[in-house]
Amino acid sequence: MxxxxxxxxxxxxxxxxxxxxxxxxxxxxxxxxxxxxxxxxxxxxxxxxxxxxxxxxxxxxxxxxxxxxxxxxxxxxxxxxxxxxxxxxxxxxxxxxxxxxxxxxxxxxxxxxxxxxxxxxxxxxxxxxxxxxxxxxxxxxxxxxxxxxxxxxxxxxxxxxxxxxxxxxxxxxxxxxxxxxxxxxxxxxxxxxxxxxxxxxxxxxxxxxxxxxxxxxxxxxxxxNSQDYLQYFLYGGMIYMALKKWDEALNYLGTAISMPTKGPISMVAVEAYKKFILVGLLDKGKTCSLPNSTATQVVKTLQSLVKPYLDLAKAFEQGDRIRLEAEIDAAQGIWSADKNTGLVFQVLNAFCKHSLVKIKKVVASLSVAELTAPISPFQGNLSGITESQIASLIMAGDLDATLAHSQLHSSSSILRFKAESLPLLFHENEAHADLQTQGKLMEGLFGSMEQANHRLGLSDEFIDNTVNRQQWPSAGGMKSEMGGATGLEMEEDIMGDLS
Structure with missing residues (x-):
């Protein structure tokens, strides 16, 4: 010891x-x-x-x-x-x-x-x-x-x-x-x-x-080694994706993609790019640009290696739901092998959200039946969307709208978009109470002004009497008092000097 x-x-x-x-x-x-x-x-x-x-x-x-x-x-x-x-x-x-x-x-x-x-x-x-x-x-x-x-x-x-x-x-x-x-x-x-x-x-x-x-x-x-660094940013991006912190996820995935390499492109960077495309669709509704530091040759190589993801993104951006679903079905084995199946189906839901956000800029409300009708002007974007999908988007907070039943459309609900331009509207009871309060303040203000007028001698009676007793001088008197010079003559003299 x-x-x-x-x-x-x-x-x-x-x-x-x-x-x-x-x-x-x-x-x-x-x-x-x-x-x-x-x-x-x-x-x-x-x-x-x-x-x-x-x-x-x-x-x-x-x-x-x-x-x-x-x-x-x-x-x-x-x-x-x-x-x-x-x-x-x-x-x-x-x-x-x-x-x-x-x-x-x-x-x-x-x-x-x-x-x-x-x-x-x-x-x-x-x-x-x-x-x-x-x-x-x-x-x-x-x-x-x-x-x-x-x-x-x-x-x-x-x-x-x-x-x-x-x-x-x-x-x-x-x-x-x-x-x-x-x-x-x-x-x-x-x-x-x-x-x-x-x-x-x-x-x-x-x-x-x-x-x-x-x-x-x-x-x-x-x-x-460089692989450790790339993996950290890929995994970090995946953590942010799980938390739906899309901006942070894009930043981390972009770092893994854009890191310079001397040899061939790392498969870690390829995996990061696949997720980068999907996250861009989820968050922005489009394919996001890679960081400016990414070499042009690297971008071309990456794009050649992730063609199914780019085809999916193209269908999404064109607003073609039928083609989007076809692309998803055709490459199910790829999504599964890449362990991106869950993300791809989230992209399908995001397509509904981004399409509805575009419609929100055009109309304030419409029925769900109108969205899916064969002659609907929105068919290219919204064909196939169900009421349950819309309800899920609303409950998840992805769509600021409400669904309500109407007697005129008993078989279909009405989708009403909430106005973003009026964020400070009061409820009716609050607005009524506010008006009453403002009215009482105005009554008190007018009463105070009336008392002040009397104290200052500015009542209506005082003003009328003053006007009636007022003695205005004649035009001749005014001229004599001014020594024969009028305003008109002064104006003419000035003009003469200028000539």
Whole structure:
């Protein structure tokens, strides 16, 4: 137990960040990690690997490095002893799982920078154990919290980013990924020699960007390639699609499509483009333009690879429902193989919505029978739409309208579109009460004006008497008073001067 006592003493004497200079704190943490790795490699801690109470002697929030190494030791020993990849203690709610989960919630983010490999291995172990027990949601929450704790900005793309979106898709816990997806990515892990902070070698220092400590040497991310980056944005787009956040989905899918590549186009980009087309139809009612950064040759190649999707989009944009349904039926095997069947049928419903929105600009109301009548002027757009489909669109909030039965159309309901130009109309009772209030205010105002007129001597009687008694001077008198000069003569003089 002398080694354990030494570790306890070393943890107690290890200074906390802020009490000493960054350089000294950095060196002490490096020395501590080096010693722990030597102890593990020499099997000098194996005699305490079975002691479950060992971890209780360390605080994971203060002794994060020591606790992490000892936790890894116990996990490794348990696997060797049981010859199982995931013994019960490692599965969700098991003893070591609970300790791992607790650690990921409260670890010291500065200390973990010095044990990045071990921290990432623990993350991956938690994910694999949760997947083995069919509980990806538990791991998704832990991974999200650990990422934000290590780097609140999440500005450097890591392998943990990809793990998170995969877990959230598997668990259908789409909102769980949003705190990370909503943070823009500015960097990928690079060598310290290429870092803008290479002159500052202390991992414990405070930096403006996490790229200073999330790099190729700290081990906080496994080795990445372009496929990992593309997959993250494809999966992120799919999460936004599930949440019906169409603008965000288009942004993420567009990033996966437009990323420059040296070799042939990635199939991940092709899959992203297929979904990009469908999302554009769902949200905008048309095929959206790709990001300007997408190379022309890439666009041509993509279009040649997704022809069924472009044919579907063309039928949608032309307002041809019959052709749209034919395109959907003809390529059912393609939609199924691409796992886009659900999206394609949503596109069919979106066709109804966008067509009705166009009709809304022309008429205020009409019967459902008129929409589907053979001689209906809207047949090209709305043939085949049923009343139940319209009702579903209204209940989902996709169409601002109402359905009502009418005596004149007993066999068909009336579709009434709500006027968008009158958003502030009052209800009848509110309008009547408002008019009464305004009337009383006007009566009070007129009464006050009458009293003011009397006080100022401006009553009707006063004005009439004043007018009757007024003595206006004659024209001759006015002329004599002005010295014989009239306004007309002055006007003539002015004109004369101008000539």
């Amino acid at each position: 002398s080694i354990v006592n030494d570790l306890i003493a070393a943890s107690e004497t290890l200074p906390r960040s802020g009490r000493i200079s960054d350089e000294r704190y950095d060196q002490k943490l490096k020395d501590h990690v080096t010693r722990l790795r030597q102890l593990l490699s020499n099997n000098e801690l194996n005699h305490v690997a079975h002691d479950e109470s060992l971890l209780d002697q360390f605080d994971p929030s203060k002794d994060s490095i020591t606790y992490l190494f000892l936790l890894q030791l116990q996990i490794h020993n348990l696997r060797e002893t049981t010859s199982e990849t995931f013994p019960a203690a490692l599965l969700p709610l098991g003893k070591l799982w609970s300790r791992s989960a607790h650690y990921l919630e409260i670890f010291n983010p500065v200390q973990v920078r010095y044990a990045g490999h071990e921290w990432r291995q623990l993350i991956e172990l938690v994910v694999q154990a949760a997947q083995a027990d069919s509980k990806p949601l538990l791991a998704a929450r832990l991974v999200k919290g650990a990422m934000l704790r290590l780097d609140p900005s999440c500005a450097v793309f890591t392998s943990t980013h990809l793990l998170l979106v995969q877990l959230c898709l598997a668990a259908k816990a789409y909102t769980c990924a949003l705190p990370v997806l909503e943070k823009p990515i500015y960097h990928i892990p690079i060598l310290p020699s290429r870092s803008p902070f290479r002159s500052l070698q202390s991992l414990c220092a405070e930096y403006e960007s996490s790229v200073a400590f999330v790099n190729d040497t700290t081990g906080l991310s496994s080795t990445l």
